[in-house]
């Protein structure tokens with residue numbers, strides 16, 4: 278639906294970014310209201326957009342420097358080759374222009390033609406040599422640029438992915454950060470383009486300096502005329518590029534929503550519901566509506582680009598006429614020799630072409646730099662929001678983990694806290710169950726325990742060490758987690774288990790033990806290629822598992838991790854009764870080996886074996902105790918327990 282602009286000079290108006298003004302009612306329905314176009318980053322954008330032509334030229338050295346730095350980072354040898362070849366090519370072009378001047382001067386004398394030709398021969402030979410050298414240098418530069426470009430893109434993409442993977446979970450869930458991720462993803466492709474553009478800028482700059490130098494020597498009035506001829510295209514290119522960039526930013530979330538809908542239509546997970554519930558036409562309708570809004574914006578940009586281009590063309594025409602009229606005037610007044618006028622025409626044409634190229638390429642460079650700027654901003658923002666490195670060491674064998682008056686609300690959510698003033702202990706080496714109705718805060722509590730979020734108020738203490746000051750890598754090291762929606766990696770069964778500790782060397786023994794601990798051996802035994810079966814149906818040879826089978830692999834993954842604290846969130850939701858019993862047996866056995874188990878489940882019969890139960894209700898801790906104590910007290914736990922038991926007794 279949308280791609281980044283690829284050239285500032287592209288005046289076709291096929292700009293990619295639609296305008297949110299066209300958001301249709303149906304989209305509003307789909308998204309529960311008009312899409313919110315966050316302006317969190319717009320101050321930066323505006324700063325870029327306010328740049329005029331002069332400011333753009335002033336920024337040129339910095340832009341060229343940035344391109345060169347990128348190239349240097351990616352491949353020093355190729356960067357050196359490109360720069361050297363382009364500089365030498367510019368010099369060759371300048372020398373050949375001077376040679377042209379010399380040829381014309383020799384030819385336009387009153388000497389006999391043979392003498393004139395003989396006189397012009399050295400300059401002609403120089404010119405031919407320079408043209409050959411320029412062609413060779415161009416080939417060298419093309420080869421080196423071709424080698425350099427993909428490397429630059431890879432380095433920039435790696436930078437993007439590395440930073441994105443290192444930020445806190447709260448950043449990944451933040452829509453403003455997502456918008457930045459969206460725009461910054463084009464930074465890598467832009468960085469790639471900047472290399473070729475920068476080489477063209479360097480080249481055009483050198484030939485322009487040569488042409489301008491020659492013109493200034495010929496007649497001082499010629500240089501301003503050359504500049505006047507080129508100003509209109511500069512203005513037009515800059516105006517169009519700025520419009521495109523502004524539009525791109527305004528529409529980036531709309532475009533993401535459009536991609537999301539089209540992705541849903543082809544995604545395997547949504548396929549059954551699309552077919553049974555007939556969701557296809559509904560999604561298609563919204564896709565069309567959103568695309569039409571985007572098309573309107575593209576048409577608007579095309580209309581404006583056409584108008585701007587036309588104004589620039591008229592202006593250029595007038596300036597060109599004025600230039601040639603001036604040349605004619607100078608000739609008529611006898612202020613200029615015919616040979617000089619001939620060289621001037623060639624120099625004006627070369628100079629105008631170079632200036633034109635320069636303006637367009639600087640503009641492209643500037644536009645690409647805006648996207649690379651987005652990537653830079655992402656890096657800065659990601660560094661600000663990255664998971665901190667280092668910190669206090671956690672106790673080797675803590676006696677307990679204590680939540681001390683912990684209050685937490687998800688960032689950006691209005692309404693109630695997910696956890697409110699919760700104080701509880703998780704004794705190590707025991708099975709602790711968290712119980713409560715949907716939305717009571719159980720999953721939130723374990724996410725805080727794992728360091729995925731920090732409390733807004735209160736502390737989480739590992740003995741006496743506050744987790745907020747602790748080394749996060751060490752904290753993560755201690756935790757193994759089977760989340761409710763654990764990732765079903767589209768890799769082999771082997772990798773799906775071993776990814777629990779991706780940094781460890783994979784050993785078959787460790788794999789087998791983990792599979793046994795999770796009761797997942799029969800799952801693997803049933804797979805056509807055992808552990809080497811690809812668990813991604815969309816690929817050749819791929820195989821799909823049932824929900825319960827996946828769940829056992831998920832538990833095997835957590836077992837493989839060997840974290841001191843095992844968090845299992847609804848581990849048996851997809852398991853049949855026999856498998857459920859078996860899994861709880863295994864979990865109990867893990868606690869027997871000294872591992873702490875934090876168990877979240879709605880199956881209260883399974884909670885009976887827990888050493889301690891904490892009951893949450895609307896984010897508050899309402900009861901704590903052993904299952905027997907809680908049953909005896911007759912509180913929330915006893916009530917929920919009785920409700921479930923009644924279902925078996927009721928006829």
Ligand SMILES: Nc1ncnc2c1ncn2[C@@H]1O[C@H](COP(=O)(O)OP(=O)(O)OP(=O)(O)O)[C@@H](O)[C@H]1O
Nearest residue numbers: 450687690695713714715716717718719720721722
């Ligand atoms: N990522 C999130 N962003 C914003 N709010 C969230 C997020 N995850 C959960 N919540 C909200 O926090 C509250 C507690 O949710 P939580 O997932 O901790 O409940 P739970 O007890 O685990 O529920 P369940 O039994 O349904 O799994 C709910 O009101 C929920 O809407």
